[in-house]
Amino acid sequence: MRFENQLVHGTLIRRYKRFLADVKLDNGTEVIAHCTNSGSMKSCLEEGAEVYLTPVDDPKRKTRFTWEMIKINNDWVGINTSVPNKLAFDAVSSGIIPELSGYTLVKREVQFGDSRFDIYAENAQEKCFVEVKNVSMKAGKYALFPDAVTTRGRKHLKTLMQVKAEGMRAVMLYVIQRSDVNIFAPAKEIDPGYAETLKEAFDAGVEILPMQVKVTPQSIDFTRKLPFEL
Template identity: 45%
Template sequence: MQFEPKLETGVLLKRYKRFLADVALPDGQVITIHCPNTGSMKNCLFPGEPVWFSTSDNPKRKYPHTWELMQTDQQHLIGINTGRANALAEEAINQHVITELLGYDTLKREVKYGSENSRIDILLTSQTLPECYIEVKSCTLLEDQVGYFPDAVTTRGQKHLRELIHMVTMGHRAVLLFVVQHSGISTVKPARHIDPQYADLLEQAVAKGVEVLAYKTELSPQGSQIIGPCNVML
């Protein structure tokens, strides 16, 4: 996935009101950009370090700039825009990078499913294989050399796990796919210390047959792509 037009850069000053961040540009101007991340962004905020942002030509947008990347004080890159995870996953599936998901004929996004009024991130279908329901999650929280999900209590994520369990009981295939958008993460674990209910539900999901995958993203201001699997510790 290439960034078109090219990303612009600045220095993070602060994130506030959840969806806003102030950035200092190289010429000294300070602008406010949109922060497309609903999580706590724990261990993802490094004031004084470089950020990169995209720019929309939509005249109706109050904040035309969108925060895409953050550089940490350890020189790691983090994908801030969680909305990119689904596009990265779709691209990787179509390019046969995610080997566990080979053999399907069609890919659809945002299909209604389940019993709790949900939409699945990706649905794969084939004439010879069971339907495959894939829930995509962006993993960016790095603690003690381990990546954790979630970074805050997530009732929405808990609902998605229940829906995946339901799909398995209906005879379908269900996959939880962690897209790792932090260059320092090579292992992913459920964040029991943050959301124990999510961790319990994930254990139940795995016991019921839900598959858990984690794939690492190569990040750069030019573009990002999923490059290979990460370890998952349940």
């Protein structure tokens, strides 16, 4: 995925009210950027760090910038939580991810039971529901999810188990927007309930697919599948 507009460079002053961040641009101007990440942003929030923003030309928007990434440990970490869904849809549609290739019909935001899944794909052999989650937190070599308690995330896992029970393919796709990790795992200390449900879902046949991406100011692209530990 290439960014359509040239990103604007600056320095993070602070993030507040979950969805707002003050940023000092290179020209000295201080602006307010929209932060799509509603989580704690643990391990990817550092005041004074370099950031990149997308300029937004929308009169309906109160903020004129969207925060895309932050530089942590000399590498870019993607914090825009809307990016993984677009990345995943494009990847499934074009067959970039081998484990999710070969589908002739791919849709976004499809309802099943009491949940709405990010991607639905099918071919002559199977039907598949995919839930996509953004991962930006790390601890040592581990990429961890979630960075805050998520009852919605547990609900998605339980519904994916229903999908599998009805004979369809169910996939939990984690898009890891940082390059300084080697293994994916649930954040048991933050949300033990989610970790337990993920293990239950895996045992029930729900597939776990942690995919790492390379984040740069020009583009964000899938690089490799990571192993996982439950």
